[in-house]
Amino acid sequence: MSTYLQALLGGISTGAVYGLIALGLSLQFGVMKIINFAHGSFLMVAMYVTYYTCISLDLHPLLAAPIAAVALFFIGWACQRFFIDGIYRKESAREPIGVLIFTTGLWIFLDYFALALLGPDSRMIDSPWANEVVIMGDLIFTYPQVAGFVVAALVTTGLVAFMRYTALGRAIRATGQDREAASVLGIDSKRIYQLSFAIGLGVLGIAGALLLPMYPVNPFVGDIFGMRAFVIVVLGGIGSIAGAFWGGIIVGILESVGSQLIPVTYAEALIFLLFLGVMYFRPSGLFGVEKE
Amino acid sequence: MMAVQDSKNRPLWGALILVVAIAPLFSGNQYLLSIAVMTLLYAYLALSWNVLGGIAGQLSLGHSAYFGIGAYASTWFFIHMGISPWIGMWIGAALAVVAAVIVGMSSLHLRGAYYALATLASAMVLKTLVENADDLLGGPRGMEVTLLRNAPWQFQYTSKEFYYVIALVFVALAVFINWRILRSRYGYYLAAVRNEQDAALALGVPTTRYKLYAAMISAAMTAIGGTFYAQFVLFVSPDKVFGANLGVVIAVVCIIGGRGTLWGPVLGALLLLPSEELARSFSGGMLGADMMLYGLLLMLVIWYEPRGLVTILQRWFGRSDRQRLTKQGATQ
Numbered sequence: 076m077s078t079y080l081q082a083l084l085g086g087i088s089t090g091a092v093y094g095l096i097a098l099g100l101s102l103q104f105g106v107m108k109i110i111n112f113a114h115g116s117f118l119m120v121a122m123y124v125t126y127y128t129c130i131s132l133d134l135h136p137l138l139a140a141p142i143a144a145v146a147l148f149f150i151g152w153a154c155q156r157f158f159i160d161g162i163y164r165k166e167s168a169r170e171p172i173g174v175l176i177f178t179t180g181l182w183i184f185l186d187y188f189a190l191a192l193l194g195p196d197s198r199m200i201d202s203p204w205a206n207e208v209v210i211m212g213d214l215i216f217t218y219p220q221v222a223g224f225v226v227a228a229l230v231t232t233g234l235v236a237f238m239r240y241t242a243l244g245r246a247i248r249a250t251g252q253d254r255e256a257a258s259v260l261g262i263d264s265k266r267i268y269q270l271s272f273a274i275g276l277g278v279l280g281i282a283g284a285l286l287l288p289m290y291p292v293n294p295f296v297g298d299i300f301g302m303r304a305f306v307i308v309v310l311g312g313i314g315s316i317a318g319a320f321w322g323g324i325i326v327g328i329l330e331s332v333g334s335q336l337i338p339v340t341y342a343e344a345l346i347f348l349l350f351l352g353v354m355y356f357r358p359s360g361l362f363g364v365e366k367e
Numbered sequence: 368m369m370a371v372q373d374s375k376n377r378p379l380w381g382a383l384i385l386v387v388a389i390a391p392l393f394s395g396n397q398y399l400l401s402i403a404v405m406t407l408l409y410a411y412l413a414l415s416w417n418v419l420g421g422i423a424g425q426l427s428l429g430h431s432a433y434f435g436i437g438a439y440a441s442t443w444f445f446i447h448m449g450i451s452p453w454i455g456m457w458i459g460a461a462l463a464v465v466a467a468v469i470v471g472m473s474s475l476h477l478r479g480a481y482y483a484l485a486t487l488a489s490a491m492v493l494k495t496l497v498e499n500a501d502d503l504l505g506g507p508r509g510m511e512v513t514l515l516r517n518a519p520w521q522f523q524y525t526s527k528e529f530y531y532v533i534a535l536v537f538v539a540l541a542v543f544i545n546w547r548i549l550r551s552r553y554g555y556y557l558a559a560v561r562n563e564q565d566a567a568l569a570l571g572v573p574t575t576r577y578k579l580y581a582a583m584i585s586a587a588m589t590a591i592g593g594t595f596y597a598q599f600v601l602f603v604s605p606d607k608v609f610g611a612n613l614g615v616v617i618a619v620v621c622i623i624g625g626r627g628t629l630w631g632p633v634l635g636a637l638l639l640l641p642s643e644e645l646a647r648s649f650s651g652g653m654l655g656a657d658m659m660l661y662g663l664l665l666m667l668v669i670w671y672e673p674r675g676l677v678t679i680l681q682r683w684f685g686r687s688d689r690q691r692l693t694k695q696g697a698t699q
Contacts, residue, residue, distance in 0.1 A: 110480050112615075158670060166673045172426060173673030175483075176622050179615060180665030187655035187662065195654070294655075302491075302611065305484055313480075344495035347488045354485045355473045 077213040082331040088220040089289065090327020091227035094320040095282040096300055097307035098231065099275030105314020106251040106271040107163065113178040115301020116185035117276055121147050121283025122292035123189065129200045129287075136200055137222060140284035144277045151276030154181075155269045163268070182301075189294035197291040205288040219288035226285055230278060231320040238316060247271050251314060306350045312360025321362055325349075388535055392528055400527035406640040407534035408595060413621035413632030414541035415588035420618055421626035422548055423581040424561025426479070429470065429486030431614035432493045433463040433586040437593025438608040439497065442510050445521070452512075452522035456594035463590035466493075467582045475578050478564070487611060494609035509604025512597060522598040530599050537595065538633065541588060545629055548584075557581055561627070589617075623668050625677030634676045639664070 100114045121143050128139040162173040209216045238244035249257040250267045258264050290296070307326050311318025326346055333342035353361060391403040412434070419425050440462050441455030450458075474485035498507045515523050524530070548554045559567035560574045568574050597603045607613075624635025642664060646657035672679045 104480070108480065110483060158666070162670055162673050172622060172626070173669050175426075176619055176673075177666050177669045179619055180662045180667075180669065182662070184659055184662030184666065187658035190655035191653055191659060306488065309481070309484055338499070340495065340499050344492050344499075347492045347495070350488045351473060351485065351492065354477060354481065354488070358477055358481055 079332065079335060081214050082335050083328060084214065084216070085220065086328035086331030087324050088216070088224040088327070089331070090324035091320065092223045092282055092285050092289075092323070093300070093303060093307055093327055094311075094323020095227040095230060095278060095285065097304040097311070097319040097323055098234065098282075098316055099277075099279045100304050101308045101311065101314060101316060101319040102247075102271050102275045102278075104308055106247055107174075107268055109159070109163070109174040109178075111178045112175060112301070113181040113185060114279070114304055115297030115299075116182045117147065117150070117279055117297070118283050118286075118300050118304075119189060119292065119294065119297035120150070120185065121276075121280045122287050122296060123193065124280070125284040125287045126198055126200060126292055129202070135204065136202055136219075136284060136288050137226070140226070140281045143280035143284045145280070147280030147283075148273045148277035152269050152273035154276075155272035159272070160265065160268065182297075186294050186297065193294065195293065197293040197296075199291040200287060202288065217289075219285070223285045223289065226281065227320070227323075230281055231316065234274075234278065235316050243270070303346070306346055310350060310353055310361055312362045315360065315362050318360055318362030322360070325361075392531060397527050400531055402641060402644045404527060404530045404534050404599060406636050407531070407538050408592060408599070409617075409620050409640050410633045410636035411534065411537045411541050411595075412589060412592045412617045413624065413635055414538065414545055415585050415592060416617050416621045417545055417585075417626060417628075417632045418548060418588070419578075419581045419585035421621055421628070421631070422545070422554060422561070423557040423578055424627065425475070425578055425581070426483040426618065427486045427582070427585075428483045428611075428614050428618055429488075429490035430585070430589050430617045431609050431611065432466060432470070432486075432490040433589040434593040434596070434613060434617070435493065435497065435603075435605070435609035436463045436466055437590025438597040438603045439504060439510070439593075440590070441522075441594040442512050442597045442603050443504065446510065446513055451520060452594055452598055453520065456522075456591050459590040459594050460587040463586040464583045467586035468579065471579045471582045475575050475582065487614065490609065490614050491611060494605050494611075497609055498605045505604075507605055509602060509607070512601040512603075514601060522594070523601075530595075534595065537592070542629065542633070544584070544588070545632075549629060553577070553580075558627075619665065623665065623675055625675035628675075628677045631675055631677040634680075638668075638676060 096114075096118055100111060103109060103111050124143045124146050125136065125139045128134055128142050129136055132139075134142075159174055159177065162177055166173050205217070205219050207218045209218070209221060238248055246257070246262045247267055247270065249260070250262055250264050250271075254264050257267075286300075303326060307322040308319055309322075310325060311320070311322030329346055329349065330342055333345050337345070391400055394400065412430070416427065416430055420427050437456060437459035440459030441452040444450040444455040444458055445452050470486065470489045474482055474489065477485055497504055500506060504510065512523075515521050516525050518524070519529065548557070556567070556572050556577050559570070559572055560577060564574055593608060596608065600607075620635040620639055621632045622635070623639060624633065625631025639661070643657060643661050646660040668676065668679075672682075
């Protein structure tokens with residue numbers, strides 16, 4: 076029994092980090108209706124930033140999180156400001172296919188740029204902290220697991236509050252619901268897009284820092300997590316920030332408990348099947364609102 | 368190539384295309400020919416995708432599923448039952464149509480990004496199932512096509528020229544199918560669905576049914592491309608023929624060229640495939656440099672013109688946009 080409980084709780088903690096990865100994607104998706112295929116690659120960048128900050132400044136991985144967040148925030152802002160915005164404007168009438176192709180190009184470019192620059196090796200920070208454990212009865216948790224869950228929950232809560240109670244957060248949500256109506260009310264949609272893309276990547280920076288102690292980084296690490304992030308976003312409901320968090324936890328549980336019950340290779344299919352089921356019966360996602 | 372539709376230059380352009388198309392056959396360079404074959408294969412796949420993704424405007428990212436079904440079906444029937452892949456490819460196409468109906472029924476009511484992700488997820492489910500079918504399909508290791516050397520009736524030959532000619536015929540047929548659809552009443556319905564689904568529905572176009580037909584045609588064509596690939600490479604594995612990036616690449620080739628146009632898919636393949644090869648040979652052994660250039664090229668083309676190469680060439684050669692739009696229903 077305790078094996079299952081252990082798997083369940085372990086799944087919840089990794090799932091929370093998955094949720095945090097998906098959160099930025101959900102925000103971009105919800106506000107701009109764009110599919111950002113480079114999301115996984117940005118996660119890879121975040122993990123490398125964390126890795127080299129930790130190594131060169133001899134920092135604790137958790138202290139590197141704010142640095143990674145700030146770095147990714149500016150990368151996201153610049154990316155939206157200089158590239159995506161132009162493409163988005165050229166075809167704003169429909170769903171922006173151009174952005175999807177552009178970010179696919181960016182995804183390939185970033186992955187192979189990292190390969191050319193840093194080589195194919197998987198790297199892990201070797202911090203004694205990452206190997207320490209908390210023991211509660213029969214259950215064992217590593218510090219990174221605990222930290223991952225706590226920080227992910229805090230960041231999600233913070234962002235939900237930001238979106239709900241601040242003027243800026245309300246402006247972001249208004250733009251997501253109806254861009255024209257929002258601009259009539261004097262909201263500068265261009266600025267809102269830059270901000271939401273940047274916030275999305277900033278959060279991803281934190282997620283990268285939380286993930287690194289649990290998972291080694293290599294140039295292609297983003298491929299797995301990026302694909303999973305899409306599943307989570309749709310499960311939780313596109314645009315729903317709390318939904319991304321819960322979606323992440325569901326996927327985390329499915330992965331860890333599922334692999335206790337059936338072969339690991341099938342657990343992956345289970346995630347995608349759940350995804351298809353949700354798409355069929357509830358396209359707005361498990362936690363999404365139907366339509367205001 | 369842009370003036371293909373222009374009646375007074377038509378014979379000239381037709382002759383030029385023909386010369387360029389058969390030129391690689393006389394080079395005798397096997398390396399060059401294999402690049403040419405892959406370019407034609409991707410042109411064919413992009414044209415197949417175009418029926419659903421371009422003309423009907425449904426952004427499928429899961430065409431790897433149909434490609435894999437075609438590759439696996441013909442190979443399985445060949446090595447286990449001795450059925451020639453020339454027949455097996457039709458079995459593959461039929462299975463792909465069934466798959467398209469199943470995928471379509473659960474996803475065609477979704478719109479835009481949701482549909483794209485649902486197709487991607489469907490392809491992933493299928494890939495996982497194939498990877499786990501160790502006894503039936505060889506699991507993650509895949510299957511090898513029994514080597515027969517020169518056996519044209521078994522879709523095999525040692526020279527690349529054989530495959531080149533077949534690929535060329537496939538592309539010609541795919542262009543013809545696209546042209547027929549674009550010119551037909553059905554094609555105009557699909558364009559209506561793409562441009563304004565609600566309006567089309569209100570005018571009595573059975574949108575979901577028509578989208579499903581487009582998906583079935585597109586899937587069958589893609590599956591036949593899968594059989595071609597299996598016979599050309601003589602090896603299939605889940606990673607190679609069911610991989611998520613394959614489904615994305617097929618869509619990318621078409622969109623870079625110009626989705627919903629007749630020649631866009633061919634142009635996309637002509638640009639992307641050879642430039643990937645070129646980048647590889649000129650990268651000077653720097654790890655990953657070829658793919659970096661490939662990614663840059665994608666970003667550059669889309670950043671310059673989201674509607675793709677067809678529109679870029681139109682602008683450069685100054686053809687009136689309006690004429691083209693009515694003729695070919697270029698995207699939006």
